[in-house]
Amino acid sequence: MAPFFVYLAAGAVTGFHVYTLLRLTALGSPVNPLELFSLAGSLCLLVAAYLSLFKPEAAAKLALLASLTIWCFYGPAIARTIGWF
């Protein structure tokens, strides 16, 4: 059950965080396509959580792919926050 809870928590928290950022577009902020990419990755993590109950290895591969997709948004965001570019 450990992988299920880890993937589920990560998918839910990252998905909710990016969703809150996407809601700011209603206030006039521009849409970042990487946010949509990241949101799709969070959904894949939720799928991986349920898949981990039946096929842990396949779920791990899907979760790795999903987390790399989410990093496409968080990586540049962290680098920009730190001031690398």
Add this chain to the structure above:
Amino acid sequence: MILPYLAIALLVLVTAYSAVVSFRRPRDGRAPTWIFPSGTKRCAQTAVGICTLALILGMAAWFTIDARHSNRRPSRFLIPEGYVGWVRVEFQVPGAPPLLVEGTEYLFKFPPSGLLSTSSSEEYGWAKDHYFYYSEGGTRILPETGPGGGGLIWGKVNAEKSGPLGKRKYEEFFVGTEQQFGEQTRGEQKVGSSAPETQAK
């Protein structure tokens, strides 16, 4: 705000864990452990399935109930001709006049200062509001659009502030072009009275 840090921490954990599970040699004689299970018991799968179903049904019920109470009376905002900048409505102000209702809409007529106080309570929910510049010559519509749509209403916020008279709810938004809104939020422009051009009503 803890959410971004929690998201990044969980993301690091998932990336590391899934990479280890994906690239370690499968079935090399080690017995499954709680951290590297080979599968889940049937009863656990059933429990997760039931919990998920209950969660989905609960969320569907919540959204249905919430949607029935999410409508409010629409509002008509009248802003002085030429005003560019933030306008604010302060609700539940003792001694201030209540909101007028014109037709099916609440009427918010801002003074030249851009600050309007009312004793009425703020309503929440979905409704299509309308915005106008007013002058002695009549009114002209102020379009509300998304980014790039040529709208003149931006950054609508409903919030609450604490003051000497306690907590007070307010609503504010920016009147002007998208460029002026961007310049204003970046602190590059002070608000003035050069009104953007729109069609007269």
